[in-house]
Amino acid sequence: MSAEPTPKTRIRQKAEELFMKYGIRSVSMDDIANALGMSKKTIYQYFVDKDELVAAVVEADVLDMQQDCTDIAHHAKDAVHEIFLTIDRVMVQLHHMNPMLIYDLEKFHFRAFQKFMDHKNKFLLQTIKANLDRGLAEGLYREDLPADMVARFRLESLMIPFNTDLFSPTKYTVADVSKEILELYVFGLVSPKGYKLIVKYKEERLKQAKHDTVSGKTK
Structure with a gap:
């Protein structure tokens, strides 16, 4: 049995959940406290202010993303498979992500934004x-x-x-746009041998999606 998360971890995790759904600017410390069923005073015992809480959320997310990238590269059968595993992960991670989150981060929490950009420009590159x-x-x-x-x-x-000027949140999700960009990217990379693997992995996912749909209907 896993240990119960500490109050500080619970606060960070709930903040992340709300930030992902609504963006950072739209979520107040009161909103986080109410969602947790605790007083705002309790939150301030662990985080001096919202900026510190946002920084903690970003730091934890960066570590998780780096671990995901390392695991995907390790378990992938080949380079093309690695990209398809990345697409799978992106669809899970970004499915409910508010596209304003990055804008809010840059505009109102620059220290945390720099942490994210450092991750992007070094580790991801x-x-x-x-x-x-x-x-x-x-x-x-x-x-x-x-x-x-x-x-x-x-x-x-x-x-x-x-x-959001290019992809309105009312019409597109961050996850769906990311998936299409990744697929276009991998098609531009491959040799004829790699193209055959794209076809193979796409067919496997199509079969799995059909299987999941049928299984869902029969439950």
């Missing part, structure tokens, strides 16, 4: 480059691929789904 190197070594990516340029393009494309 390294992860993307490692995948490109793997795909080239496996013969799954095009030999003429300008790897450094492509890695930086992929890095910046991570932010596109959060542009």
Whole structure:
């Protein structure tokens, strides 16, 4: 049996849940306290202010994301499979994410935003480059691929789904836009050998989705 989370962890986890759903600016310390059924005074025993709480949420998320990336790379059968596993993870992580979260972070909590950007520009760039190197070594990516340029393009494309001027939240979700961008990205990378794997992995997911739908109807 796992241990009960500490009050500080419970506060951080509830704050993350509310931030993901509503954005950061829209969620007050009172909202977090009410959702937890505790007083705001109790929250301030663990976090000096909202800025410190936001920083704690981002720090924990960054560590989780880095662990996810490491696990995915370790368990992937090949470089193309790694991207499909990433798509699966993105669909879970970003399914209910409010696209205003990144804007709120940059505008009102710059210290936490810098932590996120440091993760993006160092760890994620390294992860993307490692995948490109793997795909080239496996013969799954095009030999003429300008790897450094492509890695930086992929890095910046991570932010596109959060542009609400391009993708209205009433019509698109961050997860769906991220998925489509990742699929377009991998199609641009692959050699004929890698293309066959894309077809294989997409067919496997289609079969699994149909199976899940049928199973859901029969429950």
